[in-house]
Amino acid sequence: MKIQHAEFLTSAQDLENCPYSTLPEFAFIGRSNVGKSSLINMLTGQKGLAKVSATPGHTRLINFFLINKKWHIVDLPGYGFARVQKEQRDGFHDRIEQYIAGRDSLTCVMVIIDASIPPQKIDLTFVEWLVQSRISFSLIYNKSDKGKKEKIQFHIQAFEQAMKLFSNGKPNTFLVSAKDGFGGGKLIDFMRGYC
Ligand SMILES: Nc1nc2c(ncn2[C@@H]2O[C@H](COP(=O)(O)OP(=O)(O)OP(=O)(O)O)[C@@H](O)[C@H]2O)c(=O)[nH]1
Ligand SMILES: [Mg+2]
Numbered sequence: 637m638k639i640q641h642a643e644f645l646t647s648a649q650d651l652e653n654c655p656y657s658t659l660p661e662f663a664f665i666g667r668s669n670v671g672k673s674s675l676i677n678m679l680t681g682q683k684g685l686a687k688v689s690a691t692p693g694h695t696r697l698i699n700f701f702l703i704n705k706k707w708h709i710v711d712l713p714g715y716g717f718a719r720v721q722k723e724q725r726d727g728f729h730d731r732i733e734q735y736i737a738g739r740d741s742l743t744c745v746m747v748i749i750d751a752s753i754p755p756q757k758i759d760l761t762f763v764e765w766l767v768q769s770r771i772s773f774s775l776i777y778n779k780s781d782k783g784k785k786e787k788i789q790f791h792i793q794a795f796e797q798a799m800k801l802f803s804n805g806k807p808n809t810f811l812v813s814a815k816d817g818f819g820g821g822k823l824i825d826f827m828r829g830y831c
Contacts, residue, residue, distance in 0.1 A: 640704055651738050657708060659831075664709065680703070712732055713732065750778060
């Protein structure tokens with residue numbers, strides 16, 4: 637199933653300034669440069685919808701997109717960008733955490749993981765926080781086009797293994813590539829299932 641209609645709605649600095657909504661909402665989050673914005677463009681079929689950058693830390697605001705006039709995708713700033721000043725970085729984290737923990741219409745947090753590299757501590761720490769906070773999330777392994785299939789599978793298994801230290805359950809997982817479109821249909825179907 638494809639997305640027929642997608643439009644940029646608005647940007648917000650923090651939870652307080654997010655638009656009032658009762659529509660189901662899916663927030664895309666992950667390390668800087670993991671491909672959150674690229675993934676949104678791939679899913680919507682609109683290359684320039686979310687801003688993609690070669691410079692990590694590009695997305696600074698909470699960006700809202702209206703999908704098929706029925707649900708929202710939200711592009712969040714990436715976490716763990718070392719070149720952003722520490723004070724500013726912590727501010728980012730606070731604002732993102734407040735949005736995730738406090739947004740009533742948030743249906744599912746879509747955690748984007750780079751499957752082309754081994755598990756990163758910062759991703760595991762974030763996922764652990766979601767588990768402890770009892771926030772509903774899915775894992776989206778991106779960049780499946782980058783490297784051999786065996787290596788990608790090895791990284792995914794290692795991530796799942798590491799998660800066992802703090803979680804009994806197994807979240808929904810998806811393997812995708814924002815670059816070549818792999819897995820996009822399944823991800824859209826999953827989100828549409830809530831709408
Ligand atoms: N090979 C490959 N490259 C990708 C994929 N997804 C994104 N990229 C590249 O990764 C870089 C970062 O992509 P963005 O979409 O800007 O990443 P982001 O997570 O939104 O980054 P921030 O907004 O800085 O947090 C770009 O150069 C993309 O072209 C993918 O699936 N495969
Ligand atoms: Mg981005």
